[in-house]
Amino acid sequence: MSERSGLSLVEIMVSMGILSLILVPVFFTFSSGNRNMMISENEFRAHTAALEIIEQLISLPFKHIPVGIFNSDAITGKTDDDLGIVPFNVSENPDFKPEVKISEIKKNGRLRFKKIEVKIDYPAAKTDKRERKFVLKTLVANEENK
Amino acid sequence: MKRTNKAFTLVEILVVCGVSALFLAIAISVFSNFRQGYSHSESGAILLQDAALFLAQLRSDMNNAVIDPDLPAEQSQNQFNTEPGQLRFKIYDNHEGKILPVVYTISSRDLTRRVGAGSARHLIRGNVASISWQSEIESFAGKASGTIRLGLKLSVNLATEKEKNRHFVVSAKVFPSRLNRQMNSR
Numbered sequence: 001m002s003e004r005s006g007l008s009l010v011e012i013m014v015s016m017g018i019l020s021l022i023l024v025p026v027f028f029t030f031s032s033g034n035r036n037m038m039i040s041e042n043e044f045r046a047h048t049a050a051l052e053i054i055e056q057l058i059s060l061p062f063k064h065i066p067v068g069i070f071n072s073d074a075i076t077g078k079t080d081d082d083l084g085i086v087p088f089n090v091s092e093n094p095d096f097k098p099e100v101k102i103s104e105i106k107k108n109g110r111l112r113f114k115k116i117e118v119k120i121d122y123p124a125a126k127t128d129k130r131e132r133k134f135v136l137k138t139l140v141a142n143e144e145n146k
Numbered sequence: 147m148k149r150t151n152k153a154f155t156l157v158e159i160l161v162v163c164g165v166s167a168l169f170l171a172i173a174i175s176v177f178s179n180f181r182q183g184y185s186h187s188e189s190g191a192i193l194l195q196d197a198a199l200f201l202a203q204l205r206s207d208m209n210n211a212v213i214d215p216d217l218p219a220e221q222s223q224n225q226f227n228t229e230p231g232q233l234r235f236k237i238y239d240n241h242e243g244k245i246l247p248v249v250y251t252i253s254s255r256d257l258t259r260r261v262g263a264g265s266a267r268h269l270i271r272g273n274v275a276s277i278s279w280q281s282e283i284e285s286f287a288g289k290a291s292g293t294i295r296l297g298l299k300l301s302v303n304l305a306t307e308k309e310k311n312r313h314f315v316v317s318a319k320v321f322p323s324r325l326n327r328q329m330n331s332r
Contacts, residue, residue, distance in 0.1 A: 027176065027180070030180050030183075031180075031183070033184075034183055034184075034186075037191055037194075038187075041190065041194055041314075044194060044197075044198055048201065049318075051205070052321075055319075055320065055323055056295070056321055058323040059295050059296075059297075059321045059326035060293065060295065060330075061327065061330050064286070064289070064290045091318050091319060
């Protein structure tokens with residue numbers, strides 16, 4: 001037909017296809033940076049909430065630290081009958097579901113420690129409702145009686 | 147008439163120009179979109195870092211907080227001197243081995259911290275929209291009657307100067323556990 005040598009439409013289409021195949025993952029890396037940023041923001045908030053609960057508990061005298069399992073309903077705003085106040089509270093964040101487990105550690109019949117375990121379930125990001133978990137544990141030593 | 151010159155025709159060039167313009171327009175819009183998103187999340191990251199630094203520093207000072215020896219006994223619940231723009235309390239300083247005042251001050255858009263007679267150091271520079279602190283005290287009843295719990299309620303609102311409408315807001319409470327135990331064992 002013609003002896004002119006050039007690129008055919010098919011060749012161009014194929015090369016554009018390959019190019020976009022390469023570019024798509026590149027753009028995905030950019031947008032995943034944004035998503036990771038939102039995840040670390042929520043992780044920071046979960047960390048802040050967990051520390052808040054632990055600090056409130058270890059502020060109490062050892063004998064008044066309540067023992068048991070407390071779910072998110074018990075944590076937000078329920079008064080402890082023995083103490084006359086709310087043993088712990090979290091600054092409002094409806095998406096976060098904290099759970100607190102406090103157990104006694106005894107050795108040779110004497111109460112030595114109370115173990116506080118705070119677990120927080122939180123959504124990974126505003127646009128990503130997948131649940132993530134944040135766990136923080138600490139021990140409080142019984143300094144009151146030897 | 148036989149064509150011997152090998153060159154593009156006007157139509158070919160026009161088509162190529164059109165296609166490449168379309169391609170470029172898409173690429174540029176995608177890129178500028180990405181740039182906007184990037185600067186948005188970049189300022190978010192900066193604010194998150196500022197907030198985390200401030201909270202970590204305040205927590206560390208709260209852990210070292212002690213009963214103010216100059217405070218009269220009847221005012222023993224006012225361990226934190228909170229004013230709008232300034233927060234003051236006493237800590238035990240490990241380096242100097244004595245009790246020193248620590249002062250957090252907000253001036254214009256900066257937050258500084260000063261210990262004792264030292265110089266004020268910046269914790270946040272230029273990104274403070276507003277920070278408020280409020281001393282809170284809970285008094286227990288029943289079995290734990292006589293026990294108190296002192297805390298500091300914080301609400302932090304940060305924004306970069308470049309993007310003033312991009313806010314990072316965090317509200318939290320911090321509790322000086324050692325100071326609380328000290329007060330309750332008196």
